[in-house]
Amino acid sequence: MAIDVAHYEGREQAFVKHTFLDKYLPALIGKVCSRYDEFVYVDGFAGPWKSAAGENFDDTSFGIALNHMTSQRLLYLSRGRNVRMRAFLVEKDPSSFAQLQRAVALYPKIEITPLNGKMEDHVAAIVASIPQESFSFTLIDPKGFPAIGSMMPLLQRQNAEALVNFMFDFANRFGGTDLIPALEEWLSTSAPDDWRKRIKAVSGEQRERLYEELAVQALRQTSGYVYAPVITVDKVLHNRPLYKLIFLTRHSEGLKVFRDSERSALDAQAITRSASKAKKREACTLMGDLFADGFDAVPNDRSTQVIRRSEEEASRRLQAMLTTANSGFCKWKECWPPILEELSVTHSWLGRHVNDRRKAGQISAPAWPSERTQIPRDEQQLRWNG
Ligand SMILES: C[S@@+](CC[C@H](N)C(=O)[O-])C[C@H]1O[C@@H](n2cnc3c(N)ncnc32)[C@H](O)[C@@H]1O
Numbered sequence: 001m002a003i004d005v006a007h008y009e010g011r012e013q014a015f016v017k018h019t020f021l022d023k024y025l026p027a028l029i030g031k032v033c034s035r036y037d038e039f040v041y042v043d044g045f046a047g048p049w050k051s052a053a054g055e056n057f058d059d060t061s062f063g064i065a066l067n068h069m070t071s072q073r074l075l076y077l078s079r080g081r082n083v084r085m086r087a088f089l090v091e092k093d094p095s096s097f098a099q100l101q102r103a104v105a106l107y108p109k110i111e112i113t114p115l116n117g118k119m120e121d122h123v124a125a126i127v128a129s130i131p132q133e134s135f136s137f138t139l140i141d142p143k144g145f146p147a148i149g150s151m152m153p154l155l156q157r158q159n160a161e162a163l164v165n166f167m168f169d170f171a172n173r174f175g176g177t178d179l180i181p182a183l184e185e186w187l188s189t190s191a192p193d194d195w196r197k198r199i200k201a202v203s204g205e206q207r208e209r210l211y212e213e214l215a216v217q218a219l220r221q222t223s224g225y226v227y228a229p230v231i232t233v234d235k236v237l238h239n240r241p242l243y244k245l246i247f248l249t250r251h252s253e254g255l256k257v258f259r260d261s262e263r264s265a266l267d268a269q270a271i272t273r274s275a276s277k278a279k280k281r282e283a284c285t286l287m288g289d290l291f292a293d294g295f296d297a298v299p300n301d302r303s304t305q306v307i308r309r310s311e312e313e314a315s316r317r318l319q320a321m322l323t324t325a326n327s328g329f330c331k332w333k334e335c336w337p338p339i340l341e342e343l344s345v346t347h348s349w350l351g352r353h354v355n356d357r358r359k360a361g362q363i364s365a366p367a368w369p370s371e372r373t374q375i376p377r378d379e380q381q382l383r384w385n386g
Pocket of ligand 1 (some may be wrong): 044060
């Protein structure tokens with residue numbers, strides 16, 4: 001069941017995050033079910049938090065995950081595959097935990113373990129109970145900063161992916177102080193001696209990029225992921241980032257699913273921000289006059305601009321990659337992962353872009369299967385003709 005934007009008034013950022021999960025999780029679980037006998041979902045900071053969907057929890061991360069796990073389990077059972085599905089849901093706050101316990105009954109097809117207390121104290125037992133050959137997805141989504149070192153045993157699992165929320169806005173406000181020991185722990189993993197000095201030396205977008213790099217690098221270097229792309233979730237009424245969702249995967253297939261899901265999240269972000277700003281304008285005639293020129297419309301939103309700039313840059317990178325290929329040719333399966341790793345473009349967009357360039361005569365693609373083929377096959381050789 002699709003998530004309902006009406007449940008997210010005043011917490012539109014959660015709508016962006018949940019749109020990502022709602023698209024990404026069914027795709028991930030579907031792939032996992034065809035190859036693994038067990039899928040484990042770990043929600044370390046589960047909530048429910050400011051849920052407005054009542055007792056069906058459709059606007060919570062665990063509700064979205066458990067609904068998709070249920071549908072995929074039933075789908076695979078109908079195909080004769082009995083994939084075990086388990087979930088560990090950890091929540092510190094006693095009243096949220098009481099709601100979490102009630103929620104368990106809604107998902108009888110999933111083996112759910114609700115755990116009260118701090119995630120930091122439960123990680124070791126959770127990891128110990130997941131067999132090596134099972135696949136796990138971990139969501140780390142606290143309101144502030146987790147003690148990141150204690151999350152590592154979960155992130156370090158080999159058959160695993162994760163989404164980690166880095167509270168950029170808090171970091172940016174308090175990074176100059178030593179008020180947040182968990183931030184200190186996280187960022188000093190990447191730059192033990194000088195992260196604060198480096199941060200102080202830059203400002204604006206450069207500072208934002210540096211925070212992101214340090215946060216990502218700490219996760220990557222300790223847990224050995226190949227890809228760690230990031231979604232920037234913005235404040236609703238201001239053109240500034242609120243938090244960064246860092247995705248961790250060891251496989252290019254994960255990257256592909258990530259970019260599709262990110263696209264839905266960025267579209268949702270552009271629409272909700274634009275609508276919220278319009279609402280605010282209605283309430284303020286003066287601003288209505290100031291911004292009546294469409295400044296805040298969807299095509300001008302920061303998310304839409306990220307997509308537009310990424311597509312332009314992806315086109316340039318592809319050309320550069322093909323022009324500098326050693327043998328003159330480059331296989332498609334070697335072209336797309338480095339581009340998707342850094343830029344917000346989907347696999348299908350890039351594939352169709354290659355096809356457009358092929359039809360325009362700029363790219364040679366020997367033995368292209370048929371004019372109906374839109375996206376290159378993995379082994380397809382490509383060469384830039386200019
Ligand atoms: C941002 S909310 C989670 C939202 C949820 N992931 C979602 O998207 O629906 C963070 C939750 O973590 C809980 N929490 C805070 N610190 C915690 C800790 N150390 N261990 C477990 N839960 C914690 C809070 O009570 C709150 O319910």
